[in-house]
Amino acid sequence: MQTPNPLLAGLRGRCPNCGEGYLFDGFLKVAARCEACGYDLSKADSGDGPAVFVILIAGFLVSFAALFTEFTIHPPIWVHLIIWLPLTLVVCLGLLRPFKGVMLAAQFMNKASEARHDD
């Protein structure tokens, strides 16, 4: 069996150990175990890392697009509101899951996990 690239597997929302089972149990909740290889995913915790990257990237993209639109077309404020607010939501939700998967895969690659009392 060929070992998958953990970062690509995490980007696709798959187990970083085998690349087959699902990493998430729901939209952002990490599954307790991989359903394909049984790898313990409960130790994985990405914290606020993915949210920070998503905020920075989405903030840059939407702010740049809104400013560019304002300075070139000068639309009324309601046009900004109906375009940029939903776009911000879509970009953030669209990026959050892949970024969380990549950060969890990076933890797997670097063998980092939360320190526990039973360790």
Ligand SMILES: [Zn+2]
């Ligand atoms: Zn697996």
